[in-house]
Amino acid sequence: MDRHHQAIIGYLNELIEYYQSIHLSSSRQKALSILPKLHQYADIHLKSEEALLAQVGFSNLESHTKIHDQYKDLVISFYQQEMDVEKLHSLIKGLRTWWDDHILKQDMAYRPFVEGVDLEPNLMPLTLNEEDNRENEVDEELMEIFRDSTVANKDKLTAALSDKDWSEVRATAHTIKGSAASFGFPELSNVAARLQSVLDKEQVGQASELTMNLLLEMDKVLR
Numbered sequence: 001m002d003r004h005h006q007a008i009i010g011y012l013n014e015l016i017e018y019y020q021s022i023h024l025s026s027s028r029q030k031a032l033s034i035l036p037k038l039h040q041y042a043d044i045h046l047k048s049e050e051a052l053l054a055q056v057g058f059s060n061l062e063s064h065t066k067i068h069d070q071y072k073d074l075v076i077s078f079y080q081q082e083m084d085v086e087k088l089h090s091l092i093k094g095l096r097t098w099w100d101d102h103i104l105k106q107d108m109a110y111r112p113f114v115e116g117v118d119l120e121p122n123l124m125p126l127t128l129n130e131e132d133n134r135e136n137e138v139d140e141e142l143m144e145i146f147r148d149s150t151v152a153n154k155d156k157l158t159a160a161l162s163d164k165d166w167s168e169v170r171a172t173a174h175t176i177k178g179s180a181a182s183f184g185f186p187e188l189s190n191v192a193a194r195l196q197s198v199l200d201k202e203q204v205g206q207a208s209e210l211t212m213n214l215l216l217e218m219d220k221v222l223r
Contacts, residue, residue, distance in 0.1 A: 004045040005103050011038040012099055015092045023085060031088060039075060056113050067106055071098055084178055146183045154218045161211045169211055170199040191217045
């Protein structure tokens, strides 16, 4: 568990470094690239911790697991919104606060119960190679949220285009732009940004074609 904590703190320290200059596009992109790695490693740690506590018969396992669920809810709540600068700023701050409390207080409560316990093989901390292999993985739960959101936005965009409701088209494109950037789909984000820019300038003549382009790009992502 200590090695897990060290890796998580390492990711958090990287985020805090970019937190100071989050208004810069380069810092935002670097922070967004670190978040999936942190979430993936955190998921491994929390599941391993729960299994270890179950192994030793920790009496407060249920309440400890609920604390883990609160963390997952915290992360998911942010990814269900557009990840603009303010939301990213709040997410990094919230993650640091949660992990500081969890590692320094919550996890200290069970330490006496697990000291000297031989971990089962599936609970052993990741090797460096395993950690490297996981760095390119995207948390499945978060990706499912993104896919569901993309399907819903595609339906909204299709209906708005049919009704020529350019205000709704613009609002939906704005949402897609932010969420696509957060989940590592720069081309989808760029197409949405072009559509939003055109509508911001009230150049409605180009809007239909750009909306269709955005719908096609969303289809590519959903395949």
